Amino acid sequence: MGNSSGAEGSGEQRAAVRRVTVVGAGLIGTSVALALRSRDVDVTLSDPDPASLRLACDLGAGRPLEESADPSSAPADVAVIAAPPAAIPSVLRASQDRGLAHVYTDVASVKASVLAEAERLGCDMATFVPGHPMGGREKQGPGAARADLFLGRSWALCPTGKADPQAIAAITEIARLCGADPLVLDAGVHDRAVALVSHAPHVASSAVAARLVSGDDAALTLAGQGVRDVTRVAGGDPAMWSEILTHNAAPVAEVLHEVAADLAATADALRALAAGGSAEEVLAPVADLLERGRSGHGRIPGKHGTVQRPDYTVIPVVIPDEPGSLGRLFAAAAEAGVNIEDVRIEHTPGLPLGVAQLYVLPAAVDTLARALSADGWSVHPGA
Amino acid sequence: MGNSSGAEGSGEQRAAVRRVTVVGAGLIGTSVALALRSRDVDVTLSDPDPASLRLACDLGAGRPLEESADPSSAPADVAVIAAPPAAIPSVLRASQDRGLAHVYTDVASVKASVLAEAERLGCDMATFVPGHPMGGREKQGPGAARADLFLGRSWALCPTGKADPQAIAAITEIARLCGADPLVLDAGVHDRAVALVSHAPHVASSAVAARLVSGDDAALTLAGQGVRDVTRVAGGDPAMWSEILTHNAAPVAEVLHEVAADLAATADALRALAAGGSAEEVLAPVADLLERGRSGHGRIPGKHGTVQRPDYTVIPVVIPDEPGSLGRLFAAAAEAGVNIEDVRIEHTPGLPLGVAQLYVLPAAVDTLARALSADGWSVHPGA
Numbered sequence: 054m055g056n057s058s059g060a061e062g063s064g065e066q067r068a069a070v071r072r073v074t075v076v077g078a079g080l081i082g083t084s085v086a087l088a089l090r091s092r093d094v095d096v097t098l099s100d101p102d103p104a105s106l107r108l109a110c111d112l113g114a115g116r117p118l119e120e121s122a123d124p125s126s127a128p129a130d131v132a133v134i135a136a137p138p139a140a141i142p143s144v145l146r147a148s149q150d151r152g153l154a155h156v157y158t159d160v161a162s163v164k165a166s167v168l169a170e171a172e173r174l175g176c177d178m179a180t181f182v183p184g185h186p187m188g189g190r191e192k193q194g195p196g197a198a199r200a201d202l203f204l205g206r207s208w209a210l211c212p213t214g215k216a217d218p219q220a221i222a223a224i225t226e227i228a229r230l231c232g233a234d235p236l237v238l239d240a241g242v243h244d245r246a247v248a249l250v251s252h253a254p255h256v257a258s259s260a261v262a263a264r265l266v267s268g269d270d271a272a273l274t275l276a277g278q279g280v281r282d283v284t285r286v287a288g289g290d291p292a293m294w295s296e297i298l299t300h301n302a303a304p305v306a307e308v309l310h311e312v313a314a315d316l317a318a319t320a321d322a323l324r325a326l327a328a329g330g331s332a333e334e335v336l337a338p339v340a341d342l343l344e345r346g347r348s349g350h351g352r353i354p355g356k357h358g359t360v361q362r363p364d365y366t367v368i369p370v371v372i373p374d375e376p377g378s379l380g381r382l383f384a385a386a387a388e389a390g391v392n393i394e395d396v397r398i399e400h401t402p403g404l405p406l407g408v409a410q411l412y413v414l415p416a417a418v419d420t421l422a423r424a425l426s427a428d429g430w431s432v433h434p435g436a
Numbered sequence: 437m438g439n440s441s442g443a444e445g446s447g448e449q450r451a452a453v454r455r456v457t458v459v460g461a462g463l464i465g466t467s468v469a470l471a472l473r474s475r476d477v478d479v480t481l482s483d484p485d486p487a488s489l490r491l492a493c494d495l496g497a498g499r500p501l502e503e504s505a506d507p508s509s510a511p512a513d514v515a516v517i518a519a520p521p522a523a524i525p526s527v528l529r530a531s532q533d534r535g536l537a538h539v540y541t542d543v544a545s546v547k548a549s550v551l552a553e554a555e556r557l558g559c560d561m562a563t564f565v566p567g568h569p570m571g572g573r574e575k576q577g578p579g580a581a582r583a584d585l586f587l588g589r590s591w592a593l594c595p596t597g598k599a600d601p602q603a604i605a606a607i608t609e610i611a612r613l614c615g616a617d618p619l620v621l622d623a624g625v626h627d628r629a630v631a632l633v634s635h636a637p638h639v640a641s642s643a644v645a646a647r648l649v650s651g652d653d654a655a656l657t658l659a660g661q662g663v664r665d666v667t668r669v670a671g672g673d674p675a676m677w678s679e680i681l682t683h684n685a686a687p688v689a690e691v692l693h694e695v696a697a698d699l700a701a702t703a704d705a706l707r708a709l710a711a712g713g714s715a716e717e718v719l720a721p722v723a724d725l726l727e728r729g730r731s732g733h734g735r736i737p738g739k740h741g742t743v744q745r746p747d748y749t750v751i752p753v754v755i756p757d758e759p760g761s762l763g764r765l766f767a768a769a770a771e772a773g774v775n776i777e778d779v780r781i782e783h784t785p786g787l788p789l790g791v792a793q794l795y796v797l798p799a800a801v802d803t804l805a806r807a808l809s810a811d812g813w814s815v816h817p818g819a
Binding site for chain 1: 583584589652659662663
């Protein structure tokens with residue numbers, strides 16, 4: 054129970070975080086819980102939805118918080134409130150009132166409005182250190198959670214001047230235990246930053262995706278990887294994103310206004326060209342935008358931050374589109390002693406065949422390719 | 437040399453494509469060449485840049501075309517002109533004049549302007565079948581080429597009424613040999629489609645990325661996967677994209693104008709909120725855009741390629757991280773008579789458990805959940 058793992062015992066002057074309660078077993082809360090469990094932290098979970106809570110616990114994210122526990126039972130070291138922005142201040146206040154933990158943090162992607170409302174509700178700001186881990190997915194719920202969701206990512210901390218240094222140290226340790234890089238910054242600076250690198254890009258993605266509603270089927274059939282990437286985040290939950298944008302309205306509006314102006318200028322230039330204008334005269338704003346776009350793209354830090362994820366190799370295998378084919382494929386892989394780390398299935402409409410993209414560790418590629426080929430599969434390593 | 441592989445000898449009535457010349461050893465040309473080589477097609481390559489040509493050949497994409505060959509030497513079955521749009525008509529004309537091949541195609545992402553210029557230059561339109569494989573990367577050059585770049589993608593063919601049926605059959609076979617799904621459509625329809633699903637999204641990506649130029653370092657440090665995806669294509673070559681946009685100006689302008697209008701309306705609504713407006717009154721356009729964005733995103737063909745994809749239900753199943761677990765799971769599904777339409781595996785390195793997200797038809801959910809539960813699996817429908 055009180056045993057610390059090897060990593061915790063390394064002698065750095067770090068806050069001891071041994072018992073954590075995660076309030077909210079959605080994607081982020083469950084991912085935090087999984088990451089902490091992988092570092093031997095004792096984690097209890099709560100969620101108003103029993104199905105989510107059960108799945109999170111079955112995944113090994115922790116055990117259910119005893120909601121009716123003796124109020125004199127020992128508080129956790131940290132409570133992580135993984136609720137939507139609008140709910141955080143009241144959940145925080147209630148958690149502090151019942152003495153759930155010594156220190157509190159949240160994971161919302163907006164900070165200034167959450168802080169202001171928490172102050173208004175009379176929360177104890179000495180023990181609250183707002184946080185924002187920069188990991189997310191377009192999928193929701195505990196089933197999409199991953200212990201490595203924050204690996205190598207930044208984790209913003211936005212303590213007010215009232216926060217205890219010990220509280221800041223504890224939440225810094227939470228970020229580190231999840232494999233993230235803690236970064237302390239002002240809530241207003243944070244909110245303008247995420248408007249630029251997250252919220253406005255999300256809206257732009259939605260605006261591109263919204264055009265597809267009226268596209269004909271042939272157009273959609275021509276969709277390639279580019280538009281899939283540009284519009285991936287547009288698949289996110291509209292209600293959740295409405296709430297986020299509402300809580301960061303002014304900074305997001307500022308960025309969106311500039312994006313809209315650039316696009317309108319580009320549209321005007323292309324129209325002038327189509328109407329017979331000379332390319333030299335009208336296309337300067339187009340070329341300028343493309344150049345600025347490449348420069349801005351180049352400023353994004355390296356793909357996975359500082360921490361390297363394992364580099365999987367992809368092996369395409371042609372599969373018949375019929376019940377049992379994937380089972381036979383995975384059985385053949387298991388017989389070869391190779392673990393499939395991930396799989397993507399590409400299927401072509403009207404064709405009886407698909408492609409399973411098998412993700413394996415590089416050391417396993419040759420073994421698997423040989424075994425599958427010997428078993429009669431159409432294997433394309435290196436393709 | 438003339439030996440056809442097993443797949444080619446399957447007896448379907450397909451055009452015989454055994455010798456291909458690829459003119460232009462960039463990303464697309466080299467990828468086509470690699471894909472053809474993997475199907476035992478004899479490929480010769482040419483490129484005005486000797487380094488690109490050498491690299492492509494070293495990668496196994498083919499052997500250099502003998503530029504000074506005896507003009508009476510046998511023409512290739514097909515010449516694939518993988519040059520920028522502005523260069524294609526003149527390269528086509530020169531290639532036809534020297535009798536390089538029996539049939540010609542190109543790979544440019546714009547078609548109407550290329551066709552018009554080819555006609556103007558007096559090219560033989562009976563042997564020219566314009567093409568556009570829907571594969572690409574933000575990287576350029578033969579070093580970024582992949583034999584599987586077109587695997588499972590659409591490959592648009594835009595023959596004019598003058599094209600020989602045999603020529604269309606030969607280019608259809610080129611697409612199939614590259615693992616793509618050939619799709620014949622009108623050049624104007626094609627150009628409007630790619631404006632919607634490729635060219636306008638590219639410009640929008642650039643406009644989002646352009647905002648990052650003026651972001652401070654802290655903001656960039658907070659960049660997560662979302663903005664990376666939205667701006668990935670903005671890393672593409674500005675000169676190449678300027679040329680593409682120039683050749684498809686009117687359709688792209690139309691889409692961009694609408695995207696800009698949606699973004700401006702969203703910015704206005706968020707500003708009104710920040711200025712004290714009530715959320716109920718000002719946020720309708722924001723919620724509407726997010727909803728339309730999700731709808732549009734949902735229209736992009738899934739891994740199964742169908743435009744109107746059936747609504748699959750996702751069943752999360754907890755799986756141990758060990759060889760054979762997926763095989764056992766799929767075997768259990770097959771035994772229940774249920775076809776798994778798609779699968780995603782959520783797995784965290786270092787944790788003993790993962791989640792298989794099984795995509796099945798809604799009618800199969802109960803059957804599968806009961807069968808898997810009875811077989812001892814931790815099944816979580818509805819989570």
